[in-house]
Amino acid sequence: MSSKRVSLSQYLVEQQREHGNIPAQLRLLIEVVARACKRIAIAVNKGALGEVLGSAGSENVQGEVQKKLDIISNEVLIEANEWGGHLAAMASEEMDEIHVIPNRYPQGEFLLLFDPLDGSSNIDVNVSIGTIFSVLKKSPEHEGVSEADFLQPGRAQVAAGYCVYGPQTTLVLTVGAGVVMFTLDRELGGWFLVEQNVQVPADTKEFAINMSNMRHWAPPMKRYIDECLAGTTGPRGKDFNMRWIASMVADVHRILCRGGVFMYPWDAREPSKPGKLRLMYEANPMAFLIEQAGGAATNGQQRILDIQPTKLHERVSVILGSKHEVERVTGYHAEASQQ
Numbered sequence: 001m002s003s004k005r006v007s008l009s010q011y012l013v014e015q016q017r018e019h020g021n022i023p024a025q026l027r028l029l030i031e032v033v034a035r036a037c038k039r040i041a042i043a044v045n046k047g048a049l050g051e052v053l054g055s056a057g058s059e060n061v062q063g064e065v066q067k068k069l070d071i072i073s074n075e076v077l078i079e080a081n082e083w084g085g086h087l088a089a090m091a092s093e094e095m096d097e098i099h100v101i102p103n104r105y106p107q108g109e110f111l112l113l114f115d116p117l118d119g120s121s122n123i124d125v126n127v128s129i130g131t132i133f134s135v136l137k138k139s140p141e142h143e144g145v146s147e148a149d150f151l152q153p154g155r156a157q158v159a160a161g162y163c164v165y166g167p168q169t170t171l172v173l174t175v176g177a178g179v180v181m182f183t184l185d186r187e188l189g190g191w192f193l194v195e196q197n198v199q200v201p202a203d204t205k206e207f208a209i210n211m212s213n214m215r216h217w218a219p220p221m222k223r224y225i226d227e228c229l230a231g232t233t234g235p236r237g238k239d240f241n242m243r244w245i246a247s248m249v250a251d252v253h254r255i256l257c258r259g260g261v262f263m264y265p266w267d268a269r270e271p272s273k274p275g276k277l278r279l280m281y282e283a284n285p286m287a288f289l290i291e292q293a294g295g296a297a298t299n300g301q302q303r304i305l306d307i308q309p310t311k312l313h314e315r316v317s318v319i320l321g322s323k324h325e326v327e328r329v330t331g332y333h334a335e336a337s338q339q
């Protein structure tokens with residue numbers, strides 16, 4: 001083991017010392033979330049032996065069947081974050097309403113949102129899954145906390161990240177000064193820095209989209225993918241590769257590591273919904289990370305981080321990753337709306 005390893009705690013302390021961007025309460029928050037992710041990673045890793053696989057037999061507010069691990073992960077994150085005094089409230093994919101910090105604990109200034117377990121359909125088949133989180137600041141102008149305090153555009157995030165439970169357990173983080181990655185050392189039980197200044201290449205030959213929905217897409221989306229599929233003989237003049245893990249966290253992780261474009265666009269299956277993914281705890285944290293790594297993220301019309309949310313579980317169309325590809329897809333949407 002190298003003695004030059006930098007732990008998550010050391011990294012956070014040194015960042016605060018050098019740049020003053022991670023005050024003690026935010027450091028505590030990040031460390032607590034990382035600790036919760038470690039517990040989730042252990043549960044994920046035990047699989048059938050830990051009796052964590054399969055359905056919980058309930059539904060969440062979005063009408064999706066909850067898996068046991070969706071609920072376990074949600075509980076782990078709540079328990080870990082309740083007592084530290086760093087939060088005013090939490091919100092989660094798996095809870096209809098916000099969870100206000102109970103009176104027996106002190107209230108802090110931060111709001112934490114999470115998708116406790118992303119990629120639920122992959123849990124039982126041993127494919128990478130993850131936890132996504134977003135941190136906002138509560139306005140100090142009033143006492144108490146309500147859902148309205150959470151309805152801030154993504155650009156107001158003070159931190160965001162995810163943990164991917166894959167062949168390695170990796171925590172990816174931004175506090176608005178670039179993107180860093182830590183990997184969990186299971187023997188030591190600690191997170192260690194493995195990558196600083198993560199950059200998404202502006203160009204790519206790899207796209208990620210659920211192709212089975214193609215017939216339901218809007219024309220600009222269809223146009224973009226048709227052109228990719230046409231390869232060297234088409235207007236793009238190059239061959240593309242496709243990847244779809246069906247865990248946003250793992251697809252975004254690949255893009256942060258080697259570039260690519262991820263899309264979950266609006267489709268006509270449920271025309272009243274803007275898309276499948278949720279703005280506040282899936283799209284916003286991922287858009288923040290991707291932008292911090294030099295990529296781009298839009299809903300086809302608008303930068304995701306500029307969208308003003310109107311409700312906690314709002315959905316959004318997502319196009320994110322390598323900058324030039326995201327600009328191209330967004331441009332196709334603009335052209336279509338002008339015609």
Ligand code: AHG
Nearest residue numbers: 115117118119120121210246247248
């Ligand atoms: P979740 O498991 O938190 O509900 O999110 C699943 C999301 C996202 O992770 C993934 O990109 C997408 O759903 C997969 O959708 P398909 O089933 O259409 O592949």
Ligand code: MN
Nearest residue numbers: 115118119282
């Ligand atoms: Mn999810």
Ligand code: MN
Nearest residue numbers: 093115117118
């Ligand atoms: Mn989820």
